Amino acid sequence: KNEVEQSPQNLTAQEGEFITINCSYSVGISALHWLQQHPGGGIVSLFMLSSGKKKHGRLIATINIQEKHSSLHITASHPRDSAVYICAVISQGAQKLVFGQGTRLTINP
Amino acid sequence: DTEVTQTPKHLVMGMTNKKSLKCEQHMGHRAMYWYKQKAKKPPELMFVYSYEKLSINESVPSRFSPECPNSSLLNLHLHALQPEDSALYLCASRRLLLNTEAFFGQGTRLTVV
Numbered sequence: 001k002n003e004v005e006q007s008p009q010n011l012t013a014q015e016g017e018f019i020t021i022n023c024s025y026s027v028g029i030s031a032l033h034w035l036q037q038h039p040g041g042g043i044v045s046l047f048m049l050s051s052g053k054k055k056h057g058r059l060i061a062t063i064n065i066q067e068k069h070s071s072l073h074i075t076a077s078h079p080r081d082s083a084v085y086i087c088a089v090i091s092q093g094a095q096k097l098v099f100g101q102g103t104r105l106t107i108n109p
Numbered sequence: 110d111t112e113v114t115q116t117p118k119h120l121v122m123g124m125t126n127k128k129s130l131k132c133e134q135h136m137g138h139r140a141m142y143w144y145k146q147k148a149k150k151p152p153e154l155m156f157v158y159s160y161e162k163l164s165i166n167e168s169v170p171s172r173f174s175p176e177c178p179n180s181s182l183l184n185l186h187l188h189a190l191q192p193e194d195s196a197l198y199l200c201a202s203r204r205l206l207l208n209t210e211a212f213f214g215q216g217t218r219l220t221v222v
Contacts (some may be wrong), residue, residue: 031208042115042215043152043199050208086151090208095140095159097201097211099151 003027006087006100014108019074021103023087026068033097034061034072035086043086046072077107115200115214123222124190130217132183132200138212141183142201143175146216152199158183159205190221 004025013019023032034046047054047061049070054061058077063070074081087100113134122128132141139160144152157165158177172194174186183200200214 033211035213040197040218043201043213045210045212048208048210088211090211095157095164095205096154097142102151104149 002101003091003098004087004089004100006085006103008103009101010104010106012106012108013077015078017077017107019077019081019105019107021072021085021087021105023070023072023100024068025070025087025089025098027089027091027098029065029068029089029091031090032063032070033086033088033090034070035088037084037086037102039083046085074105079107079109082106113200113202113212113214115198115217117217118215119218119220121220121222122187122190124192126190127186127188129187130185130198130200130219132185132202132214133181134202134212135181136202136212137180137204138202139180139205140203141177142211143183143185144199144201146197146199156185187219190219192221195220 007022031050033048036044036046049063058075060073084102084104086102088097116131141158143155146152154167155169156175161177172189176184197216199216201211203209203211
């Protein structure tokens with residue numbers, strides 16, 4: 001079992017829909033990243049969370065440390081949101097980022 | 110400046126060639142990382158440098174040789190690669206404190222022929 005599990009692995013939705021991507025992890029962490037990667041491209045950090053909730057534009061990220069769970073929400077989704085979204089954790093005391101398998105999101109017009 | 114710059118963006122090399130990938134950041138980050146990413150897979154950690162010293166080597170074959178000549182620069186020297194080494198190579202950096210954000214470069218798309 002991976003230390004970081006994401007669901008769903010693939011998600012297709014229509015423009016305007018509310019999107020939720022989930023991330024569960026099994027290790028103690030000091031922080032969690034939500035990352036975005038477009039096809040063939042580099043990785044952009046969307047959020048880094050260690051508690052609570054963060055919002056940036058149409059994106060919202062939440063984390064529940066007790067339940068070892070985080071969610072990424074996209075409101076009013078748009079075709080340009082189509083990308084792979086990756087959850088990555090910084091385990092306590094470690095220097096490494098441990099990555100989930102990613103969620104491939106496709107938003108159709 | 111919040112960028113991690115990787116060069117070149119694309120590289121095609123033969124199996125007998127020697128080439129180098131370069132990564133640069135000017136954010137004062139003292140942790141720098143090399144990752145390898147195959148298509149439709151998450152990045153896999155290769156190396157971590159902390160304060161310009163190699164701190165993690167994830168059992169990477171010796172045909173990949175990292176170097177950190179100063180706090181802003183990270184190189185990955187390539188020699189006698191195999192076609193299965195073709196991948197996107199990503200560099201990242203972050204401050205060496207808890208709960209600090211990682212910044213990623215755009216990657217070098219490497220093809221070994």
